[in-house]
Amino acid sequence: MKRIPENPRTANRILPAALWAAALLRTVCPGPGYAQTAFGSMPPAPGTPVSALATPASSASYYSTSATLRWDTMILSARISLDLRAAGVRMPSGRSEAENMIERDLPGLLQETVFRIPVDSYRTVGDTLADGTLSINDLLDLIRSVSRRESSFSPDFRRFSALYELPLTDIASLYVRHSRPYELAAPLDYAPSRPYSGIVIYAKGELPVRGEHVRARAMPCLFPRVFDDRMNTILERNLVSPEAIRRWGLVGYTEDLQTASLEERTGDNPLRIAASGVFGTSRTDLVISREDALKILTIPANRTLLQEGRVVVVIDKNLP
Numbered sequence: 001m002k003r004i005p006e007n008p009r010t011a012n013r014i015l016p017a018a019l020w021a022a023a024l025l026r027t028v029c030p031g032p033g034y035a036q037t038a039f040g041s042m043p044p045a046p047g048t049p050v051s052a053l054a055t056p057a058s059s060a061s062y063y064s065t066s067a068t069l070r071w072d073t074m075i076l077s078a079r080i081s082l083d084l085r086a087a088g089v090r091m092p093s094g095r096s097e098a099e100n101m102i103e104r105d106l107p108g109l110l111q112e113t114v115f116r117i118p119v120d121s122y123r124t125v126g127d128t129l130a131d132g133t134l135s136i137n138d139l140l141d142l143i144r145s146v147s148r149r150e151s152s153f154s155p156d157f158r159r160f161s162a163l164y165e166l167p168l169t170d171i172a173s174l175y176v177r178h179s180r181p182y183e184l185a186a187p188l189d190y191a192p193s194r195p196y197s198g199i200v201i202y203a204k205g206e207l208p209v210r211g212e213h214v215r216a217r218a219m220p221c222l223f224p225r226v227f228d229d230r231m232n233t234i235l236e237r238n239l240v241s242p243e244a245i246r247r248w249g250l251v252g253y254t255e256d257l258q259t260a261s262l263e264e265r266t267g268d269n270p271l272r273i274a275a276s277g278v279f280g281t282s283r284t285d286l287v288i289s290r291e292d293a294l295k296i297l298t299i300p301a302n303r304t305l306l307q308e309g310r311v312v313v314v315i316d317k318n319l320p
Helices: 016-028 095-115 125-130 136-144 168-173 242-248 260-266 290-297 300-307
Strands: 035-037 040-042 063-070 075-083 147-153 159-167 199-202 206-208 215-217 226-228 233-235 252-254 271-274 277-279 285-288 311-314
Touching (some): 063 095, 095 125, 095 136, 095 159, 125 136, 136 168, 159 168, 168 242, 199 260, 233 290, 260 311, 290 300
Parallel strands (some): 199 311, 226 285
Antiparallel strands (some): 063 075, 147 159, 206 215
C-alpha cells in the first residue's frame, strides 16, 4: 500500500497553549531552565510539560476567573479573584502585592477565553496562533497592557478581586495588514438607490445556510464577510480602512434596533436590509440579495460606508 506523505504543516503544528506557555517562559524566566512561580525562581521538574509552566499549578489554585464577551460593546471583561491566604499575601499592606500577582499571571488566566474568540468563519484566535497568522508575542503584549477598571477586597478581607477590560477592537487591530482599504468597482448592473448614512443588516432568527440543507443562526466574529446571492464579496476585512477597524471593528453587533450606539455608527438614515442566509463553518458570514447589494454598490457614497465600517448587524439576544 502506498503511504500518503505526511503534511509537514500539520505535523509541525504546535498547539496554541504550548506556544503561549513558551512565550510566557521566555519573558518571566531569569535564566535557562528556570520557571517563575508564586514562590520565586526554581528549576522545573524533569519532564514537566511546557503548558504546565505558563501559570504554575501552585498559583493557579489561588484564582477564580469569570469572563464575559460582549459583542454589542466589543469588550472582553474579566473579573479575577485571588485567595489572599492561599497566596501568602499579608494584610494590611497586601493590595499592591495582590495586584502585581494578578497582573503577572493575567495572560495565563485569560488564555482559554482569548483563544476561543472567533476571528472569522473558520478560525479562532487560538487557531491563528497555531497557523502563524498572529504573533504570540503581540498578543501577550496586548494582554499585559489591558486596563484594570476597578479592584477591591471582600468584606472579610480573604479575597481580592480586580476587573479588567480588553477591547475586541485591540485584538482585531493585530490582524490588520493593509494600510488602505481596497475599493470595490461600480457594478455593471443597476438598481435604484440613493445615498444612505449607514447600513443595517437584520440577521435574527434561523437563516438558510448557503450550500447546505440546514438553517442556523448568524454568529458574531471579529471579521465577518458579506456576500450577495451570487457569492460576490460585498464586505471583508481588506475593504474597511484600518482606522475604522481600530475605532469600532469591521462591523457592529446589536440585539436592539433602538440603541444609541446603532445611530452613532449608522446615522439617522441607514439602508435597512435583511440577510437571506448565512455562510461559513461557524455561520459568521452573511448573504444578502443581489438587489440589496446593488443599492450599496451603485452609489459611491454608499461604497464609502463600507470603507468607514458603518455597518451594524442585528443578531439574536444572548449569543456568545
